[in-house]
Amino acid sequence: MSDQIKFIVDSLNKEPFRKNYNLITFDSLEPMQLLQVLSDVLAEIDPKQLVDLREEMPEQTAKRMLSLLGILKYKPSGNATDMSTFRQGLVIGSKPVIYPVLHWLLQRTNELKKRAYLARFLIKLEVPSEFLQDETVADTNKQYEELMEAFKTLHKEYEQLKASGFSTAEIRKDISAMEEEKDQLIKRVEHLKKRVETAQNYQWMLKIARQLRVEKEREEYLAQQKQEQKNQLFHAVQRLQRVQNQLKSMRQAAADAKPESLMKRLEEEIKFNLYMVTEKFPKELENKKKELHFLQKVVSEPAMGHSDLLELESKINEINTEINQLIEKKMMRNEPIEGKLSLYRQQASIISRKKEAKAEELQEAKEKLASLEREASLKRNQTREFDGTEVLKGDEFKRYVSKLRSKSTVFKKKHQIIAELKAEFGLLQRTEELLKQRHENIQQQLQTMEEKKGISGYSYTQEELERVSALKSEVDEMKGRTLDDMSEMVKKLNSLVSEKKSALASVIKELRQLRQKCQELTQECDEKKSQYDSCAAGLESNRSKLEQEVRRLREECLQEESRYHYTNCMIKNLEVQLRRATDEMKAYISSDQQEKRKAIREQYTKNIAEQENLGKKLREKQKVVRESHGPNMKQAKMWRDLQQLMECKKQCFLKQQSQTSIGQVIQEGGEDRLIL
Secondary structure: OHHHHHHHHHHHHOOOOOOOOOHHHHHOOOHHHHHHHHHHHHHHHOHHHOOOHHHOOHHHHHHHHHHHHHHOOOOOOHHHOOHHHHHHHHHHOOHHHHHHHHHHHHHOHHHHHHHHHHHHHHOOOOOOHHHHOOHHHHHHHHHHHHHHHHHHHHHHHHHHHHHHOOOHHHHHHHHHHHHHHHHHHHHHHHHHHHHHHOOOOHHHHHHHHHHHHHHHHHHHHHHHHHHHHHHHHHHHHHHHHHHHHHHHHHHHHHHHOOHHHHHHHHHHHHHHHHHHHHHHHHHHHHHHHHHHHHHHHHHHOOOOOHHHHHHHHHHHHHHHHHHHHHHHHHHHHOOHHHHHHHHHHHHHHHHHHHHHHHHHHHHHHHHHHHHHHHHHHHHHHHHHHHHOOOOOOOHHHHHHHHHHHHHHHHHHHHHHHHHHHHHHHHHHHHHHHHHHHHHHHHHHHHHHHHHHHOOOOHHHHHHHHHHHHHHHHHHHHHHHHHHHHHHHHHHHHHHHHHHHHHHHHHHHHHHHHHHHHHHHHHHHHHHHHHHHHHHHHHHHHHHHHHHHHHHHHHHHHHHHHHHHHHHHHHHHHHHHHHHHHHHHHHHHHOOOHHHHHHOHHHHHHHHHHHHHHHHHHHHHHHHHHHHHHHHHHHHHHHHHHHHHHHHHHHHHHHHHHHHHOOOEEEEEOOEEEEEO
């Protein structure tokens, strides 16, 4: 297990991951961080897997990872043969599940990249047979299979060409370029030989020049080695400082922590986790199962029409009316015991809702804290990668600010000097322009004077003659100085060689001492590293054993605690029932009539007697109604007939009155009146 973790840490610290982990920091990663590491490794194999887990649901993460691992043909080993336990461990970020997956992926990254690339084009889509009966679908599927086969052949040819390592065009270009360079070098060598052959002792001079070149190359190589060793020493010092700072911060945290506070924190976490496991998660799981069952039931049912919907609405209305009637009956009873219980139930439901809300707030706060810690660690890593140093804190930051202020004052002074120099440069540029204009004016005046005298071009020819004579004298001097220069050059080369030898002697001695010291340090480092690895492996095994024992003890503790709570609740229920039975016996045996009336038996007998009396009254009333039902119906029918008869008489009277009143003479009060 320790070798596996060591290989994972070494692979993650290399390109392209550059995680900067060690065994302790990697082993202390949280499940969410471990899943993010696994997601980053999968993203290196398949770029489509580049996802931030904080923005993805756990179910989607598990589905995505399992599908890619299935494509890559990963087979769980050891205790992870059961796929259900493997999936569960992958969802929760279990180390025994994640570590083998990381080890398997990092061992064969290039092979898996190729497999993931080919899977995009070679995973065949299974088309149902009933769809293949359609001609267009069948033709498309056939074309798809042909394209897949063509891709296979092309990929095989590409791999063969890639393995051969030959590219004719590039080889021809390289050969032509090398031939051109060869011709140029031959020409340069021949030209240099012709120039040097005239000099005396040119073979000796060539030998000295060759030795000088070899010594210069050796000097550059030694300087490069020295610079590399300085860089290694600088990085080692920085790494030591970072480790010391981490050790100091860890010691401070351990010194500030007390056993009581740690135990209190652990108890709070255990209570919270117990509540989440025993109450919140089962409720959510039950709700999800009910919702899933309901959705499956809805999906399994056939499509519903408008008539079916109307029928369901009518059923819902009937059920609602029945519920309202039952509620009204319950309110009519108005039992005080039920009222008290409902009050207690409301209070209990309010408290449970508050508890669930607080638990959700706590969970969100924990997730937010974890995300902020991840962001802080990422920012620290980015700053460390940017300049190789930690973020400054406290006094170091103050010193850095004071240094910046002093540098800002120096910068202002230098900026002022640059401004003055720019101003002076502008003045000089202006004077140069004025002098050039004056020189051009003088030249023009001189040309006009030469034209007047009839000797135009005299000054130009005079300047050319002077220039040519100066060049001739320089060439003569150079010819005379050639041999002297060559002899001086030889002397200088000899002196330079001797100086370099004398200067490099001390450097070579120092380099030998440094090499010896480096060998001793590397040997000591290897010994310390082996000791550290053995110690880390022993501590890791001890820690794993202790974790297993602690996990076992926690499970036993939880089982005993649940058993204790169950037995306690059963005892309380039995005590309540026993108390009620004893109270009932006391009230039933007691000679006091008031106590007997409080007994449940007496109350039930009283209620039974009242209900029997009420039933007798209702039966008598039913009997009276049945006996009087026939005569009453006859009487009601007679009244309806009488009402119809009177209505008919009324209509007849009104009709007759309206007919007789038109165009008739009526004698009334001794007078005749004509009604029109």
